[in-house]
Amino acid sequence: xxxxxxxxTLGVGDLSRARRFYEALGWSTGAxxxxxxxxxxxxxxxxxxxxxxxxxxxxxxxDHGGWGGVTLAYNVGSPAEVELVLDEARAAGATIARPAAxxxxxxxxxxxxxxxxxxxEVAHNPFWRLRADGTIELPS
Amino acid sequence: xxxxxxxxTLGVGDLSRARRFYEALGWSTGAxxxxxxxxxxxxxxxxxxxxxxxxxxxxxxxDHGGWGGVTLAYNVGSPAEVELVLDEARAAGATIARPAAxxxxxxxxxxxxxxxxxxxEVAHNPFWRLRADGTIELPS
Numbered sequence: 001x002x003x004x005x006x007x008x009t010l011g012v013g014d015l016s017r018a019r020r021f022y023e024a025l026g027w028s029t030g031a032x033x034x035x036x037x038x039x040x041x042x043x044x045x046x047x048x049x050x051x052x053x054x055x056x057x058x059x060x061x062x063d064h065g066g067w068g069g070v071t072l073a074y075n076v077g078s079p080a081e082v083e084l085v086l087d088e089a090r091a092a093g094a095t096i097a098r099p100a101a102x103x104x105x106x107x108x109x110x111x112x113x114x115x116x117x118x119x120x121e122v123a124h125n126p127f128w129r130l131r132a133d134g135t136i137e138l139p140s
Numbered sequence: 141x142x143x144x145x146x147x148x149t150l151g152v153g154d155l156s157r158a159r160r161f162y163e164a165l166g167w168s169t170g171a172x173x174x175x176x177x178x179x180x181x182x183x184x185x186x187x188x189x190x191x192x193x194x195x196x197x198x199x200x201x202x203d204h205g206g207w208g209g210v211t212l213a214y215n216v217g218s219p220a221e222v223e224l225v226l227d228e229a230r231a232a233g234a235t236i237a238r239p240a241a242x243x244x245x246x247x248x249x250x251x252x253x254x255x256x257x258x259x260x261e262v263a264h265n266p267f268w269r270l271r272a273d274g275t276i277e278l279p280s
Contacts, residue, residue, distance in 0.1 A: 001165040001225050001229070002166075003183070004183040005183070005213070006213050007213035007263075007276070008210065009213065010210060012209075027141070042144045043145070043275075044273070046278060047145060055209065055211055056209075058211075058238075058261070059238075061206075061207040061257075063209065066204045066208055067208045069196075069208060070151070072149075073146050074145065097200035111199055116209070117209070118210065121199070130146075131184075133184070134144040134146075135183075135184025135185070136186055138181045138186060139170075
């Protein structure tokens with residue numbers, strides 16, 4: 001198994017609301033307005049929004065609601081950008097769970113929660129290389 | 141906010157076991173043996189393993205356990221490879237939640253669950269382009 005992820009699917013209760021949220025963040029999809037699943041090209045991978053009950057069934061798991069131990073992160077090029085992205089997320093309908101602040105590991109981060117409860121950390125990590133194309137390179 | 145994901149962090153109860161599982165799948169990390177967090181370079185992004193309680197606290201969410209509406213997927217180049225990856229995952233310690241089979245959408249997929257309960261679909265989607273570098277391109 002190669003060291004990569006092809007797709008992250010976020011289960012949602014209200015697909016239209018979830019789609020509007022990510023579109024309000026500036027994301028665009030080729031999905032038709034009434035498609036039952038929404039795919040966003042996210043760099044070299046894909047982020048999907050799909051009915052959470054269908055995703056649970058397809059994933060062969062029980063869903064008792066709430067958070068399940070997965071947090072996404074979006075890295076940016078400067079501490080100031082952390083605040084900007086959190087402001088954008090709030091304007092799009094997110095809840096700010098943790099405001100931008102310096103972290104114990106020497107970076108800056110904050111956390112927003114999308115309208116469906118999915119958690120995104122927005123971070124500036126001065127020790128990781130963020131390339132112009134948005135890809136991340138760990139220090140070797 | 142650009143259309144990308146920098147990091148997917150998987151919260152784990154037993155970091156050593158989780159690390160051994162992904163290493164048994166063939167993944168490698170630069171983390172020291174006793175590091176409290178493990179980063180895997182995964183294409184242009186990063187997959188991290190971190191204590192689930194710490195991740196919940198850092199994410200400012202309550203954790204009631206179980207699955208939380210996020211499923212990862214790993215796409216491969218042929219239906220036969222779906223079975224091969226599921227076999228690798230089983231050998232590394234995963235549970236096969238759904239064996240490889242044709243899907244309603246015209247592809248082939250199966251599902252494994254890692255030792256910490258995180259769900260991966262392994263899929264061949266003949267309608268998506270899988271490049272040699274492992275990146276995915278949605279049809280335009």
